[in-house]
Amino acid sequence: MSTSTNSEKTFKVTTPDADIEHLHQVLELARFPDELDGAGWDYGVPLADVKRLVAHWKSGFDWRKVEAEINELPMFTRDIEVAGFGTLNIHYVHQTSEIKNAIPLLFVHGWPGHFLEVRKMLPLLVAGGEDHPSFHVVAPSLPGFGFSEAPHKPGFKGPQYAEVLNKLMLSLGYDEYVYQGGDWGHLLGRFTAAHYGHKHLKAWHTNMPLTSPPKFTEFPLLYTRSLLTLPFDKAAQRDLAKTAQFMVTARGYYMQQATRPQTLGYGLADSPVGLLAWIYEKLVGWSDKYPWTDDEVLEWISIYWFSRAGPAASTRIYYETTNGGAAHLAKRPSWASVPLGVAYFPGELVHHPKLWAQSIGKVVFESEHDSGGHFAAFEVPEKLAGDLRKMYGKGGSAYGVVSGKTGYDGVQEEPQNQSKCVVQ
Secondary structure, eight states: OOOOTTOOEEOOOOOOHHHHHHHHHHHHTOOOOOOOTTOTTTTSSOHHHHHHHHHHHHHTOOHHHHHHHHTTSOEEEEEEEETTTEEEEEEEEEEOOSOTTOEEEEEEOOTTOOGGGGGGGHHHHHOOBTTBOOEEEEEEOOTTSTTSOOOSSSOOOHHHHHHHHHHHHHHTTOSSEEEEEOTHHHHHHHHHHHHHBTTTEEEEEESSOOOOOOOTTTOHHHHHHHHHHGGGOHHHHHHHHHHHHHHHHSOHHHHHHHHOHHHHHHHHHHOHHHHHHHHHHHHHHHSSSOOOOHHHHHHHHHHHHTOSSOTTGGGHHHHHHTTTTTSOTTOOOOOEEEEEEEEEOTBOSOOOOGGGGGGTEEEEEEEEOSSOBTTHHHHOHHHHHHHHHHHHSTTSTTTTOBTTBOSSSSOOOOOOOOOOOEEO
């Protein structure tokens, strides 16, 4: 099937002056809600925070300067044909290494993330060295996010996203590649491994290993081990308690986006203040005490505000992949034998017992970090990049998985035995 290999065009962010002027006009007319005395974050984003950010967005934040900095990245668009959905124009960063044997790496973001999450890791990943591998990095905007075209009809689910991702890599000449993703990048990694594993996707890594309790009918040994060890695993009990708390107190956004994204979309598309509050809440609450600057927050929100399809389009992934909220995200692709690496960060939203990760796939690498949250690539890029270097480097459990691509200049060595490597 065609991967539209001849449609690549260089891409620069060029926001019309009228769009920027409209944003400032709408911000000038913003109406704010009242706030209870001493409410803090208990009821949501504090009024003082939103007023400060709005004031800066109106008069201090320089989107043209930010735009120029984004345009320093090697960005492109390409038409990708998706079975049953026609052709979508996909935006992506493609940063190549000077190392000829560099490993092709597909980096996939989630919501409310975007392609710029990879930016801090790029110099770390493409750098060559005798003690670590190098990567050619491809970081797309998912369909409906950032500067990628959105699907135009219902039913665009996990397999379709995986088709886009795989065809993008093939169109760039990467017949074999590895993968990294968190949030939706995790779930789409599972679909990509299920549909294109071994032939094209050779190994993958996730910093948000979403799992569910192993079933006896699927994983009898894992089920038994979990049954015997979980009651005595204090760390796992704490993780489950934290996850349960998140499900009760902080999951309203998920239910709205999974059931009525169009209704929410009117507010996100018409009110920059509403969009700001909706996403800023997640940036602060889902990171591990990361010291967000106002410019960082507004750059992040502006990517959504000035996105190609508008900020509402990004929320539909929740509806489509859950059949309108009828099916929980636990209904994921089955176990895949593609080598898998998992990373645990203390500020992540959902924590499941580490043993359960073996129900996702063939776990060959694990790491546990002392800092970092949901946006690990942005918060602690050196830690996430370090995981990839260890996993795919000499002596690593996924060394040499891509044919002829070790990440080093020189002769291909024999792959190492794929055994678990725990990094503290």
